[in-house]
Every structure is written in structure tokens, then in C-alpha cells.
Amino acid sequence: MRKIGVFVCHCGLNIAGTVDVKRVAERCAEIPGVVHSEDYSYMCSDPGQNLIAEAIEEKDLEGIVVAACSPTMHEPTFRAAAEAAGLNPYQVQMANIREQCSWVHPDDEEEATRKAEGIVGAAVEKVRRDEPLVPHEIPITKKAMVVGGGITGMQAALDIADAGYPVILVEREATIGGRMAQLSETFPTLDCASCILTPKMAEVGRHPLIELMAYSEVEEVSGSVGNFRVRVRQKPTYVDWDACMGCMQCQQQCPSEVESEFERGLGTKKAIGVDFPQAIPNRPKIDPEHCAHLRGDFCWLCSRSCPVDAIDYEQEERIVEEEVGAIVLSTGYDMLPQEVLGEYGYGKYPDVIDSMAFERMKSSSGPTGGEIRRPSDGEIPKEVVFIQCAGSRDPDKGQSYCSKICCMYTAKHATLYHHSVPDGQAYIFYTDVRAGGKGYEEFVQRTVEEDNALYLRGRVSRVYPEGDKILVKGVDTLSDENVEIHADLVVLATAVTPRTDAREMARIFNVGTDEHGFLNEAHIKLRPVETTTPGVYVAGAVRGPRDISDAAAEASGAASKVAMLLSREEMETDPLIAEVDEGDCSGCLWCVAACPFDAIEEKYLTRRVGDREVSRRVVEVNVGVCQGCGACTVACRDGAMNLKGYKDEQILAEVESICLIAGSQQ
């Protein structure tokens, strides 16, 4: 029988004023196995801790109970003291006779003392069954992966790399930059997007610790925090990027011109080339759907024009396996297809465009060279109607949430419009103006007061052409008047949506999504960039609508979490986790279904029976992933799964002790 020591604290009069601590210590001494029991005024004081250390050493204690305050107060103190005296810190139990006894039963010394006896007794039974435990140590691969190379991913990659850790940046498109690369000028300061983005892209491109895997997608992830194995699919570009010098001769020669998604339908691109001139890596790719050669026609123009013979029509996709310790997901957002709102006529009338198209128009490298022109006839529009919340805050037809950025970018659009067409008029239909951010409200006010935008509180119900104008029928609820505007151009502030493949991504990386498909954080307020999968982080618009400043802040937040993780050689995990007895395990996998963290994996045990190999399914707990909740233990009908520190027999022993002592006291 293990030798147990009990130490009852007076906590001055906090405990001793109500509980007869001497009696508690005496009664405990009578429990079998308790070889030491004493009381003292302040157990947590240095002399108190010394008493404990001396007793452990002198009496070779194999478990101690400190009957004192709540474990949230001093459990670490007493565990450290025990460890210093040579006892395993997990063989220390606290019996909470202050918060849960003396303080709540001040008027009944007898009852409080009885209760204290019960509490301490249960703790003795528990500690008697405590095994010495040591934290698991997991080696860490000191390398990170960032998935998605928009502003968020770039910022995160740079921060991690600047902390000294190698980073692989996986980007689905042929260039990094994300949505920000499409923007013209950015609120709230109106600095030009490419002026602040291009240098960052270049920095990513040349950082010695950042390995850029463009035109690539993650296929599969296995392993766990500290040691993920990631399979990345590199799609064929049909250009040997190592040989290519980025001269873009090929792009100039290519005869196949197609509508450019990057230009939001306002411009075209070639079947070979880059989306925009500042692309990083600055290498062309062939779009196989539109390349004449790849569709079986006769065309070798790019290949013939290439001075270094880099075109490779035969190129095939490659699968690359990488090992990383931590992963940041920053794959950003999409926009609601506006065809959903048929009443606005997007897609039907060329002069109804979405906000991203407006950005492209205003971009000096865009299809109109930065001039605002009607797509239908190239005229400069004099009356422009902006419709906010187009598909946002619209649980019926669009998205139920507020897209958060459109109020601000619409104000920006109206401002930019006024700067380019001073005698034009911008009308903005809005539901509310949401401008919570540093300088944001002031920006909106300037848009009204200095840049002449007329805000109309209400939505538009219908848009249709009338002559060469577009008739916009809306309402101004402030004046209770229906409003008609004969507009030259209508701009829809389209709802931000999750990437169409977000749920698939979430599945690959084992993170949750909300009902819309935005990735979930571990805790929306206090762990905003962590996910419930240790080692996987989220940042930026992949979590929900965000502007650049929020996205960049989260990127740095996630990067610092990654750096924190990678800064350690090994990762210590709490030993109070689940443990399977393979002998008892029947392989039913009930525990797997119960585990909220996917910490349990199946595995097969093979055994030789005579000359046959029999294999049997059991499970294994991933120590890096298990959080120690114990849900699996209850699910296991075979009693094979147990939780260290909270084993079935320990809890049952507590139950029995409580009932026994209470019974004896009646």
C-alpha cells in the first residue's frame, strides 16, 4: 500500500475559523496507508512547504494530499514543492476545504468539519491511485507552411521567416498577392494598393527563408502539431519556370485572347502570360482551356518566340511531400455571384458592375488605365449609383452576415469617383453605414461633406435600362420617398463569401467552419488565430470578411503563435491525457466518434499465430493532439480507454470514499 501524507492548512482563520483542522488531521491519520498527517497555519508559506518536503523525504511518501484552498490557487505551488523533494508532481492532490467548505459554511463548525473530512478522505483515495506521470515530449519540425498568398499569407510568411524559421508558401494561383492585387487605392488612407503590395510581394519572392510554391494546392495532411506531413500538388504551368526569364515574349505572341477573371470581365488576357505585370513569381503559365496547342490546334507561337525554349507542352503535375511543424491557413474569400440578385440585372446589363470591377477600372494598370468608363460605350458616367449590402445582410437571398468591408470601400469608391469626375454625382443606397475603425467614420463623413456623395437610406428594388441610362428604383426611408435615378453606371457592393472550396480545405486540415463556410477559430474572442487542431492557425478573410488592416494584424498574430511553437526544440504536452489499453480494446472505434479533436487513430496489431499472421484493430491516442477531456473514456464500452489522472477507478474511489465517510458520520 502506498504511503500517503496529509497536510491540513489553517489558512490563518480562513479555514481554521470554521473547520476543526486538528480533528481533520487526526481522522485522516486513521485512514489506512496514511503514514503522515499534520496541520499547519499556512501551508503555502516557505515553512509550510518545508514541512511537506521534509515529510516526503523522511517518510518516503508516495502521494500527498494538501487540504487547503482551491487547486486553481496553489496546485502548481505544491506540485513544485513535491517535485523538489523528489515526489512526482502528479502524485499531489489538493482537497479544497476553503472555497468549497469553510467559506460557504461559516455558521456550522460541526458540519463543515465533517464535510472537510469527506473531502480530504476522497482526495486520499484518489492520490493513492495516482501514477507518476511525465509530460510527453514531441520533437518539432522547425518549418512552417502558409497556405494562401494574399496579403495575410504574405505577412504571416514574412513574419515567420523574419523570426528565423523556414516557410513554405503555397499559393493556388500562379502569383501571390490575392485580392489586394486587384485593388486600386485602399481605405482609409487611399494609398495605392500596388504601391504597398508590390514591395511586399517582391520581399516574399526574394526572402531566403521563404519557399514559394505557386500554382499549387494542398491535397492531404497527416501527422499532428510539430510534425505535419503535407502533400502538395503542383499544377502544370507548361512553362519551365527555372529556365524562363520572365521576358513575356510568349504572352505578346500568343493569339488566343480570353476574358480575364482577374479583370472581372472588363479586360482580356492571353492563353499564356501573367495576370498582372507585377506578378510574383514573374513567370507565365499556359491556360490549357484556352491554349490552341493544348486543345489540339496548330500553334507553337509561344514556344517559337521563347528565347530560352522554356515552353513545355508536355509538363505534368507533380506531387511534393513536405514536413512542417505548423500551418497557417490564409486562403481568403470569394464574392457572391451577383446573378443571385436578378433584380439588379448583373450579367444582363453591361453597365451594372460589381465593386471589384470598379476597383479594376480605377487601377492604373487596369483595363481602362484608371479611368472610370461605362463598359457599354466607354463614356464617362455622370450619375453613378452604388448599392451597398448587395447580397449581404440578406438571409433570404444572399448571406445573413454583414460583409464588413463594403461600407468602407463604397465610400472609397464614391470618393475616388468624385476625384476623377468632379461634376459627377455618386448616390449610395445603404442599410446602415458601418464604419467602426480608426479614421473610418471620418472617412465616410468626408465622402459626404467633401466628396459630395449622397447617401440614401434604403435599398434598391429594381434596376433596368431606359434609353441609354439605367433606371434605378429605390427608396429613401429618411424622407419616406421613393427614389428614381437615371444612372449611367451601377456598382454593386457584393457580399464577401467563403472560398467555394472552403469546406474541402477545412476537411483537409481538420478545422471547423461556421454555417457559411468561413473557417472557425478556437475561441472567437480569446484564441482568434488558433484552431481546435493544435498547430493549425487561421488568419485573414478565410475567417470571415476582413479589411487589410485586420487581416495583417491577424497574420502577425498567427505568425507569432507559429514562432512560439517553433522556438522550442520539443513540445511538452500535458500528461493528463487519454490512454488505451490495447489488450482490452475491441477496435469498435466508439471513442473515435466521441473525440472532439480527432486525437484517436485506428491501428492494427499483428501477431503470429502458428504460421498465420493475425491482425487486430485497436486504437492509438495521438499525444500531441489529445486535450484530455475524457469524452472517449465514457464512450468506450470495453473499459479500454482511460484518462490519466482521472481514471475510472480513481473517480469511483472518490465516490465511494465520499459515501462511506458520509455514511459513517450519520
Place this chain on the structure above:
Amino acid sequence: MKLTRHGLHSEMIEKIERISGEEISKCYQCGKCSAGCPVAQEMGTLPHRVVRHLQLGQDERAFEAEAVWFCTSCHTCESRCPKGFDLSRVMEALRAVLLRRGEAPVRPEDLPAELFAAAPQQAIVSCYRKYVS
């Protein structure tokens, strides 16, 4: 109501801005003025709504509002307006335009003599000021 850029920035709107010294666009329609206006309940059209009509270029709607004449120039709106917008001046500008057009709602000569017999000098002068000058 049809909105056009010319209508929004009509001569009349500019004139009202000139006379009042206030930029009509500054008001963001929070309604605090109306909430505190001591005579709002009499006005029919609340004070902030008068401003809204002007913002939409609907000056005639503003001129029609009885509010223009009910306004007592008490400055309650102005002293509490979060945007520092002086609505009492806009009301005065509207009255001024109407008076200059000869469109006073009452002519002083039509007023009952008893009124003047009892009223203090100050009341008589301000009454003339409101309806004549």
C-alpha cells in the same frame, strides 16, 4: 421622386446654404434636433426632415413645411447637434427666402390689435422681424 445631380445642387439649394452659412450635406440625419425641438409636435414635418428635403434637392418640400414658421429659433437643435449643424439658421434662411419672395404666412397688418396691446415691445419687434424682415 427623381434624383439628378443638377437637382441636388440647384441654385436654390446653394442660395439656402449661402444665406444660412451651413452646408446641408453636413447633417447626417440622426434626428437629435427633432428629438429635442420644443415645438416638434406642432410641426408636421420634423426639423431633420426639412433638412433631408434639402439634401435631396427638394427645396419646395422644405418651403412648404409648417415647421419653417413654427421654429422659434430657440437653438436647442443647434446646441445639441452632434455635427455642429446650425439648423436654426437653415430655418431662418428658408423663412428669409420666402419673405423675400413675398410669401409670408401672415401679414403684420392682419394681426389683431389686441395682440399688440398686451404684448411687450420685445415680442412685437421679434414678431415683425420674423414675418417682415
Place this chain on the structure above:
Amino acid sequence: MSDSWQPTIVAFACQWCTYAGADLAGTSRIPYPPSVRVIKVPCSARVDPSFVIRAFQRGADGVLVSGCHPGDCHYMEGNYLTRRRFSLAKPFMSYLGLEPGRVRVEWISAAEGQRFAEIVREMTGDIRALGPNRKMRERL
């Protein structure tokens, strides 16, 4: 049963919420009857319905199982599991002859010291009215 009879209530308390709530009742000096003995568990999902039955077999008069409010589980969904498990287990317990008032599953957050005290008060009163748990001991 006299008012002075002190029933024995075993409370399984999730360490993140209810255990901290019980501590808060203490730091706020909110008195409640000394009937309850708390067993700390990492999550309410660690509580096996068989623990509850064992308590009654050994003479407990009541059992409280308590964790974070739904949606607030430290482990995300542990308390949903608890809710499901106990909604299945409760009919079985009444089949064994336990009066409904003896087992309660409650959500008590770390901020709800007052609520913890109230629930203990309520349970103690209810169980006093029911009297000691004889049936279970006799039956099993």
C-alpha cells in the same frame, strides 16, 4: 424527515466552469448547505453514467452533474455529449427506482457562484423532502 438531516450529494463538476463557479461561491461567501461533495473532472463528458449509479449504490442521496453552458465547452462539444448521454441514462435510472429529483444535470459557468449555491440549496431541499435514498441501496 427532520430538517436537520443532511443528505449527501455527490457533484461532478467540470474544472473549467462549474468547479470554478463553486470556488466563486466561496470567494463571494455565498452560503449553501454542507450536503454537497465536489469531484473535479476535466469535462462533464468525463462523467460516466455508471459513476452516478455507483454513488447511489453506495448511499448517496443525490447526484449533480454539471459543466459549461452549451456552446461554451472548453473542449467544444463535451457538454453536448453529456446532455445526450444523460437524457438516455435518466429513464434507466428511474427504472431502477430513483426519483427524478435525485439526479440533476445543470450548466453552471465559472461566473455563476450564486447559481451553484442556489442549485445546491434547491437540491438539498428537494432531497430532504424525498428522504434518504433507501430504494437503490436495497434493490442493488
Place this chain on the structure above:
Amino acid sequence: MKYGYYPGCTLHQQAEEFDVTTRESARALGIELEELDSWQCCGAVFPLATDAVINLAAPFRALAAAYEAGVELVTVCAGCLNVLRRTNNLVQNDDETRDKLVDFVEEDYAGEGRVHHLLELLRDEVGFESVSERTKRDLNGLRIAPYYGCLLLRPPDEMEFDDAEDPQILENMLAGIGAHPVSYPLRMDCCGAYLPIGELEERRNRAAVAVMRSASAAGAEAIVTSCPLCAHNLEQCAQDVPGAEMLPVLYFSQVLAYALGLDADSCGLEPDGLHAGVCEKIGIGEVK
């Protein structure tokens, strides 16, 4: 110290008691008020239209004359104070308007002068404590509701008379002379005096009635004001509106002068008329 006194039209006509008690109070407190030689009506309302420069001529002339005479102006009429002070601000701050006025009135004045309300002098120069020491009569805790109205307080950044949302100057003065100032929510609200006239006039009464009701509900026995227009309006409406509460309305200077020793009759307090209740409370009936 000697001040130029600007009584304003109304004090010379319907509100003589205001004028008399103002002069007597000032005398009793050692403030020398000398009426300006030639003053004209200030126009009663400050012109809010920026192009109504002509309406500024009269107050400008008064301001210039006082400056010429080397005195600072004192007035008690809220309307006059409002017009004079705001005109002075405008002259100080708006060069264009000033130049027009200088040309028009042919006085070279740039807003150097100052305009005071008598109460401000009592507060800032004499001190309410010292006023209190000089009282000769007890007001017996008469429950008085001070009524500010619009013109003293607004626009606040121009008038700088007192805290526009919680003024205390009348309260402090009243407490100093032994009255009991009653606080009530509508004391800074407009009485509606500048409302339309004629057929629409009835509606204005609601504003004034509300003020009266608010004061009465707070237990006041009388209202004091510093504005003849308010005084008229409050009394008038209470008479016009059937069932309206009716409190006597006095000028603040009437109670001040009485406390400082002026006889009731000169103070315009009428024990037999509207002021009966007030007079009884402060013992005027008994003295007679």
C-alpha cells in the same frame, strides 16, 4: 465700478418693474449703472441669415457707443444680452461683416467692448456670498423655479453664460438671498414665444404650459426669469389655456431687490393680485 446700462425697449415700457428693481439692486450692491445716452432697440432677435447685415446696425451702434464712452455694457434682458453679445462676437470674428458695419454705421469699432448680464457681475465680480451678506429681508424659503429659456444660454459657445444643460447661476443667486431654488427639468426649454402668431398661436401655448407644469410639479410657488418675452408668454399662456397651472412669474431682480431692502410696492409685488401667495409667504401682507 461704473457700467453702461442698456435697459432695452421692453424695460422702458411693459417691464418697468424689471428696470426699477435692476437699478435698485445694482445700487444696493455698489454697482454703478449709467444708462447709455442714446440707444436704440437692439432688434430683439439676432439675425440668423448671414446676409441680414442691416439688422446688426442697431446693436453695433450701441456697442460702439459704449466703447466710445469707455464703459462696459450691462443688460438684464435676455433678448438684449443675446443680440448684443452675439453681435459683438461676430464683429470680433468676421472681418467682412465688420467692415460693412463700420461703413454703414460710420463708427470704427472692432468688438473690443464687453457685454455683461447683471447676474454675471453678481457671480463674478461681487460674489453671491457678498450679495447674501447684504440682504436685509428674509425670503422665508420661498420655493422659486428659475426659468432660463433660450436666449441666455444658447448658442452655448457664443453666450458662455452658464452650463447650457445645467445652469446654476439663478439657483445660486436665489439660494444666496434666502429663497429655495426649485429644480425642474424644463427650466432651459423654450417657452415658444417666437412661435407663429395668429391662428397658429394656440399651439405655442403648449410649450409654455409644459414649462409651467414642470415647475409646478416640482413644488414651485413662483417662477423667476430674466426675459420679458418669456414672462409675458408664460403668464399669457397660463391664462389662455383652460385648466393650466398658474404660477406667478417674476423677474429675478424683483426678488433680489426685495431681499436687499426695497419696498414691496417699488418691487412690483402685488399682495392683492397675482402675487398674493408669494407675498404671503415672504410676509408682505403682514407688513402692510
